[in-house]
Amino acid sequence: MPSREELLVGAHLSTSRGGLVGAAQRALAMQSRVFQYFPKNPRSYRPKEIDRAACERQRDQVRELGVLTVAHSPYVTNLSTQEPALAELTRDSILNDLEICEAYGTEYLVVHCGRAVGAGPEAGRQAMVQQVREILQRWNGRCQLLLENTAGQGTELGQSLAELAELMDEIGSDPRLGLCFDTCHAFAAGVLDFDHLGRFWTDWDRYDMGERVRVVHLNDSKFGPGSRKDRHELLGQGQIGAERFARLLADSRLYPYPLLIETPVAKEEEYAGEIERAYAWATGGCSPETGDR
Numbered sequence: 001m002p003s004r005e006e007l008l009v010g011a012h013l014s015t016s017r018g019g020l021v022g023a024a025q026r027a028l029a030m031q032s033r034v035f036q037y038f039p040k041n042p043r044s045y046r047p048k049e050i051d052r053a054a055c056e057r058q059r060d061q062v063r064e065l066g067v068l069t070v071a072h073s074p075y076v077t078n079l080s081t082q083e084p085a086l087a088e089l090t091r092d093s094i095l096n097d098l099e100i101c102e103a104y105g106t107e108y109l110v111v112h113c114g115r116a117v118g119a120g121p122e123a124g125r126q127a128m129v130q131q132v133r134e135i136l137q138r139w140n141g142r143c144q145l146l147l148e149n150t151a152g153q154g155t156e157l158g159q160s161l162a163e164l165a166e167l168m169d170e171i172g173s174d175p176r177l178g179l180c181f182d183t184c185h186a187f188a189a190g191v192l193d194f195d196h197l198g199r200f201w202t203d204w205d206r207y208d209m210g211e212r213v214r215v216v217h218l219n220d221s222k223f224g225p226g227s228r229k230d231r232h233e234l235l236g237q238g239q240i241g242a243e244r245f246a247r248l249l250a251d252s253r254l255y256p257y258p259l260l261i262e263t264p265v266a267k268e269e270e271y272a273g274e275i276e277r278a279y280a281w282a283t284g285g286c287s288p289e290t291g292d293r
């Protein structure tokens with residue numbers, strides 16, 4: 001069992017109050033040394049102008065506080081879009097997010113795998129591979145691009161570990177390309193199967209997830225296995241539940257990563273309780289049946 005100090009548990013926080021530094025201080029108040037944020041309006045592609053010097057001042061303060069940051073690209077982003085104008089807009093938007101990350105000293109930018117929409121999965125896949133290649137070609141910073149697994153809602157690509165590994169291999173080897181693994185998405189897609197957890201870990205190793213994954217999203221799911229619905233639930237209160245989370249987190253394969261919570265709390269302060277639950281499960285400090293201490 002790891003100690004709390006060995007774990008990096010955090011949540012998705014808003015930077016609208018006090019910017020990056022304000023969010024870092026609130027993370028610390030919640031006993032956390034990592035958080036995720038949106039580099040710009042999550043519902044818009046529009047590139048954001050950045051004041052590099054101001055960002056770098058915040059970066060330095062956040063570093064001094066000893067807090068790590070991860071960014072999440074806007075939800076509207078579709079890496080598989082086939083429409084040339086929209087593809088260009090998407091590319092510019094992600095490159096802008098990467099610039100913002102770089103100025104803030106953020107190591108990882110998470111972006112969802114593409115949605116094939118009307119074109120069919122194979123064309124969608126090709127478009128996504130091409131798009132990510134181009135982004136990486138144009139990007140000369142350090143920030144890494146992490147493709148997030150999806151629940152398979154609608155025409156979403158990137159569900160199984162095999163498919164994610166294949167996508168990465170096809171894009172080509174680049175140390176700045178990795179994966180973000182979301183427990184809610186994997187559960188809803190039927191990939192994180194608690195009746196066959198051993199098989200899940202076998203696949204994890206077989207497809208080299210230890211190397212590919214850089215960030216984990218720790219979310220419960222409103223809907224059951226195979227529902228292919230991306231609806232997060234509070235930790236322990238969804239279809240995954242406390243007992244299964246405790247079993248999942250009993251495996252040390254998830255510890256090297258930042259474990260970030262994106263659950264539907266009513267108020268940001270409630271993430272303190274969510275973070276506490278994750279610590280308790282991972283350190284074995286709770287009863288697995290109820291998740292209570």
Ligand SMILES: [Zn+2]
Nearest residue numbers: 148182217262
């Ligand atoms: Zn996620």
Ligand SMILES: [Zn+2]
Nearest residue numbers: 185230231232
């Ligand atoms: Zn989600």
